[in-house]
Amino acid sequence: MVNIRRFHIVIVCFLIVIVSMSLSYIAKRSSIPIGRTFGPRTALRTTRSFSFSSTSAKSTSNSASTSTSSAAASNYDNSIHTLKNYDVAVAYQPKDREESNLFKKKHNKPSPALQSPSGEDNLFVSKQFEDGYITLGVADGVGGWSEAGYDSSAISRELCASMKLKFESLNDRSQITPKQLLSLAFDDISTSPKVEIGGTTACFGIISPDKTLKVANLGDSWCGLFRNYQLINETKFQTHNFNTPYQLAKIPPQIIKQAELEGRRYIIDSPAVADEYTWDLKSDDIIMFATDGVTDNIIPKDIELFLKDQIEGKKNNLDTIAKTFVKEVVKVSKDPNFPSAFAQELSRLTGQKYLGGKADDITIVLVKVQ
Ligand SMILES: *[C@@H]1O[C@H](CO)[C@@H](O)[C@H](O)[C@H]1NC(C)=O
Secondary structure: OHHHHHHHHHHHHHHHHHHHHHHHHHHHHHOOOOOOEOOOOOOOOOOOOOEEEOOOOOOOOOOOOOOOOOOHHHHOOOOHHHOOOEEEEEEEEOOOOOOOHHHHHHHOOOOHHHHOOOOOEEEEEOOOOOOOOEEEEEEEEEOOHHHHOOOOOHHHHHHHHHHHHHHHOOOOOOOOOHHHHHHHHHHHHHHOOOOOOEEEOEEEEEEEOOOEEEEEEEOOOEEEEEEOOEEEEEOOOOEEEOOEEOOEEEOOHHHHHHHHHOOEEEOOEOHHHOEEEEEEOOOOOEEEEEOHHHHOOOOHHHHHHHHHHHHOOOOOOHHHHHHHHHHHHHHHHOOOOOOOHHHHHHHHHHOOOOEOOOOOOEEEEEEEEO
16 A cells, blocks of 8 residues: 555656656747847847738748849939038948849849848938038838849838939929928839839938038938037937837738738838928038948947047048948947847847847948038
């Protein structure tokens, strides 16, 4: 009797050990490990959303790899850094992309996002007029339509091209606000056959001869004004949810309908929701327009230190400064141990510790007021 009881106890203990071992195994598999990194090699989805979903969203992550063409280069002059009232420099680097087989199957050619020198980011710099007006800024194409066989870089590129063109063709540049310019350009691309589908942010400014900068921002790109290497004015990010920015979008009706049937809804914001800012400029002020490839990695304090280091007591030209800046941001964006702004925000939201840079297209337009 005693022996049988003891036997039972041994069996029960044995079972408890087995069960608790498998439970802890399951727990390990399903929990997010502390200190997990999401550098380029990990699976965490960092592509921004362009739809709301009632079910779990299908992955829309980008994939493509680097190569170049002159697509983005058409939205500014190569002689921009010799402008009259402002020095202007641009710099960009697309993230590493893999070839999308889906795109190949449909078109038998590589995805246009692969061939865009700035990926899905784009920028523009208008002519600087005799009267001293200039408009310039960035736009960041959202989401990976390239996988479905579309040119996902078209919407930000064409929006930039249109803003430059519309501004340059105005008779009177003193009256238009950036928001009105955004509206004109968006109407333009809404009917343009060059843009089939896509979403984009926009952050850009118009500088007038009296040294006033008017900025319009829609989404999570960014503009900051630095005086004596200190950030004095900046735009606010507009987001619907974490990693889901406000965005202008062009989506064909049949695709909207299909999404509705599947319980999904695309985010389509109007130019009217853009925030507007008016800032006064002084000589030697630095203005930076940047896509979230910059601001998801580094914080304004980093930019302040960088500018001070590059400018104070040195003769670096603005072009070199812009290119060095992008190179530095690219470096940290690929560092799995870098405490990026994105990782810190994710840590704050989840209560778990995240580390790592965020790989993304990185684009800036830098202005120095003379
Ligand atoms: C921009 O910064 C300057 C200097 O700190 C400040 O006086 C001004 O009020 C700011 N402008 C806005 C619109 O916040």
